[in-house]
Amino acid sequence: MTQPLATPNPKIPVDAARLDAAHAAALNAYVARNPGSAAALDRARRVLPGGNTRTSLWSEPFPLCIEGGEGCRIRDVDGHVYVDLLGEFTAGIFGHSSPVLAKALADAHARGINLSSHTPYEVELAERLCARFPSMDRVRFANSGTEANLMAVTAARLVTGRGTVVVFKGGYHGGFLTFGGGGSPVNVPFDYACLPYNDIDAATAEFAAHGDKIACVLVEPMLGAGGCIPGAPDFLQALRKLASEHGAFLIFDEVQTARMSEGGAQARLGITPDMTTVGKFFGGGLAFGAFGGRADIMDHFDPSRAGSLPHAGTFNNNSLTMAAGVTAIDTYLTAVSLDALYARGETLRASLTALFAERGLPFRVSGMGAIMNIHPDSGVSAEMDRKLLALLHLTMQERGYYFAARGLMALSFAIGDDEIAGFLAALGEGIGL
Template identity: 35%
Template sequence: MPDIQTAFATETFGNRYLEPASRSAELYARARAVMPGGNTRTTVFAAPYPAYMASAQGQSRLDFVNNYTALIHGHAHPRIVEAVAKQLVVGTAISFPTESEVRLAELLVDRVDSIERVRFTKSGTEAVMMAIQAARAFTGRPRIAKFEGCYHGTYDYAEISVGPPLDLVGDPEAPRSVAESVGVAPSAVDEVLVLPFNDADAAERLIARHANELAAVLVDPLPHRSGFLDPADGFLSRLRQITREHDILLISDEIISFRLDYRGAQRRFGYDADLTTLAKIIGGGFPVGAFGGRADVMSVFDPTSSGTRIAHGGTFNANPVTMVAGYEAMAMMTPAEYDRLATLGQRVRVGLADLIEARGVSWQVGGQASLFKLHPHPRPLVNYRSASPTRAEQADIERFYLAMLGQGIVLTPDLAGALSTPMTEREIDSLIHAADRVFDVL
């Protein structure tokens, strides 16, 4: 069999960027000389090297990644471009607060039932970091708990048991705390209690055992790192109940799952959190993060209060370019638009599932609303361990990714996708048609 690069550089797959004389090959060679492995964002690396893009306009490719779910209106939506262009000429970052941050904060507080007060950051990573710090300050306790197989950004206390090797994970009912990589603070390994997703009984036992040390339980309600796992019925509300019984704060990380509902994942799954973290879609395509929740918890940041205070700076926090872009993006996301995207998402999932069934391959599709992901195996999508691909399945994923890219369909290298509002049934049907051809060839 030819190596993957040679196989997918062919005309059949249209991946001209893999040819040795391509512009991407040249840029990658230059990048390798100045950045480690040519890379400054691990997420966008795809073997053997990524395609470089000059523009998101006039492409013959359909982008189902949308900057890892962030671009809910696709690229360069005219209403966002106009708002940003106006802001660019009056100031991109001002050493004073602006009305733009108040407007976006009002919108978020209005939409998410459990958010009474909110603050902005430049990334989801920072939003999670600050929510954890707030929980420690408010409760006076040091540790946090998170679920195995869940990604919450690149911060030591979040980088525990995100994608641990299956031979290191330990007891399914009491998972080991595993650093995501070398370089993660060893103290983080000790301070993070790892819980099994979708096993409320085991989670309850672990939380109860460590309750007096735990400031917060951090949960991604639709864990994307494990492949958009559906939370079991009642799992999240039970988690809410357990944490409340022990006065532990519940942090709902909706950095991706804010796509699920006009009022967020908590409304969709029927629970409420003490703190919520947001990012991606709320920035309209610009760097953003936000965390918010109960007014009493958030008051640890109140500079006018004499109580516990956390100084939370950030040169570009709430910068008006992000704030105006985010406001336009969210204002356009009406309940009807959420419904329309969810219907399109269902068309993707059903279309792919039908293909899989017709071809008799052992694949399946997960996801909800505007999110979807292909899994190259038939195991139940219950937790990280059951959903993780084997080495052979990982090779299938890589081949499928490159083959789809060659057909002009951009998925994430682990075969997830997120829809955007400019999409219609036509784009969805192109995706399904391309997947059909790829199943045929592979």
């Protein structure tokens, strides 16, 4: 299992004046290179607040406007082509073109869309998900990971009859369940106990003090948006034990980590939660979310039962999504492919750690399998770190490699050895400091 964090680099002094100058030059070069993206944002600003409908895409001075993609490459409106190392924030595991998924969608479309009732598609997808996740006896579909988490937590609160939801600092479970940087004003107003991640003592103390009020523990096996910090196996085991002892439900949010093996991170860890949420790529490229778990919990949603819990949603069983999901699982998301992707990510992370040390680059990298985050490591100030990361991001973008401004990378199946070698070579050229 992955170590919680890569060994930090020995401190490498960064000259603040040189960093300021390099950062300003990189910003200017970016603005000069991307007039089409700037114009696209100006146009969008008239009808979308700040030109944006997805906050995480915003980055200074303005984000790229991507007009298309093929394989592992994307192309912006100014004609630049990038190797996409971001993979749609982990959802884009298939790369940008799949004739197999396109055919699955076309076939489902040809059989008729919006079919007004149950279809044969949803059971096919449900059978596959329940077969692969040890914790899923039954599953229900939603339209996003956010929605899946909201329903899982709501179910836990209603079934246990308790109110408190244990979550972790830096945790991200969707736009309404965000626990990084002091939480979010748009979070759903549950009664949260927000604890430090990977801290067994804090979790033990919380259960000792308030165990009879805790409905569930909602946890990512790796903090994803929180910087790709893997959960220590003994921490996650401790949560399993505490939840069981106190009659609370353990919910693993595997929206990102489901790709860590055929059975997700839970299979790799050998820990079976009471409920699991997934999303992203199980919709075969379409909007998707699902929550599942023990039959005795999930059967509260059986509508033939008196007093059952309602869970509605026009597109919960959208036949296009269901068909694409089935084909995605059968074609791409196999045990062999996911294990190979995991191994490729572990190798890349080791290569990055070695490269940063060898070249004296003030960064480190954390993550699990093929999802990782590069962190600036000036050792001086948060402001210097911010500029270091921005400089790295802008410099690598200019060299044709695209990842998130916050340092997130998520490899897709479409990334090959050549792209990884090219990326490491481009990084080895340094960032002009």
